[in-house]
Amino acid sequence: MRRLLLASCIALASLSGCASMGGASSSDIAAVLASPSRSADDRQRDARDKPAEVLALAKFKRGDTVADILAGGGYYSEILSGIVGPDGKVLLVNNPGYDAFGKKGYTERLANNRLPNVTHVVGPSDALGIGEGVLDGAVIVMSYHDLYWVDDKMGWPKVDAGRFLDQVVRALKPGGVLLVVDHSAKQGTGSAAAQDLHRIDEQFAIADFRRHGLQWEAAIPVLRNADDDRSKNVFDPAIRGKTDRFVHLYRKP
Template structure:
């Protein structure tokens, strides 16, 4: 079963807070869709999906990737938002959600939202098709690219290779949103191993090294009360971690 994803912020200033304007009609209706399961709806108050997807610029007709999709929470909402002319590809490593419960979860998503296409791949071998996506989102999972686990059969991987593959998969002008738990500067792999957090500066450097341009940051999901030295699964902070949001663009 997938190790729940998490992350952090510290060494860069997060600017450009999301404004109070109402989200687009397509996004608002996607979040309000009657067929969304109750356990997914329960996460809305902490994840703020309408505000997040509106900030990323999600629109009907887009081709979108949900990266390390997990339970498909974002994939399902995005499928409603992009509408009948759009498409969502949910990328899920073979090592995660690979039991009967995971199979049932994804069967349910497929039945409710056939515009979601699930693609399984080895965690260490992400290879999406080139020039395919208008937008992509990786929520509370980017730090896992620095994670190793014998128990979950996660080998040591190269985050740079992953981001280069993602860069190639995006169309010119394509947008990638990254949300993760804020972590302090230091040994990135140790921080991920011990806390499942990541320094936002590391994420920015990784994406810019691949050719992406940072287009914006947001404090929408920030929590100044979060202790960045705590494991994200600590009962005192779980579900309420300080999270950073970054929006990257592939130059035209």
């Protein structure tokens, strides 16, 4: 076990040195993904989520403070932990619904202080407890659409999406970035597909974040799938893990 932890620390330290030169590249992030301390489930997920390419868009670097918002079990939190290094900080942020869903995952992930630069934060949707002006960056991965989903039986009441997003924007420092990944809905559907399909219209998302004071900066096609007709629920076995997903980067002026 000590050897595994030592190898992991060496990999993280190596990445931190590279990232300090202007942001982690996909090859830098691949060094974190190669850590022997990562779980088999996380490695399996890498193939479908392509975190090296996705996170490289944000150019997070050593020493940054980054929030993984609605993080669930913290898959991205652990990767971000390696990118920001021992001098950085990662907030694994959940509301009560996501916290219940991800409890087993984050409990194992954070056990025995194995990620000392990751802090678990839980709060109601409109007051997560992130703070103000503290973040160099944040990520919301496959959970933005849930701001427009309601299911009381599943313990997910209606969220005030505007208040939720405003607190995220306030938490960012000027110049801070927000990386958003989500399942694409058909153009023109706005937020309606979030309820039945767990998808959201890409153009609606751009307008939504702009309304809350962020500038759209970039997108990459790494998770696009032209064969997804976007009519199926994302949990449908025919498309699960292969949905058409957009990857956007926003910046706070």
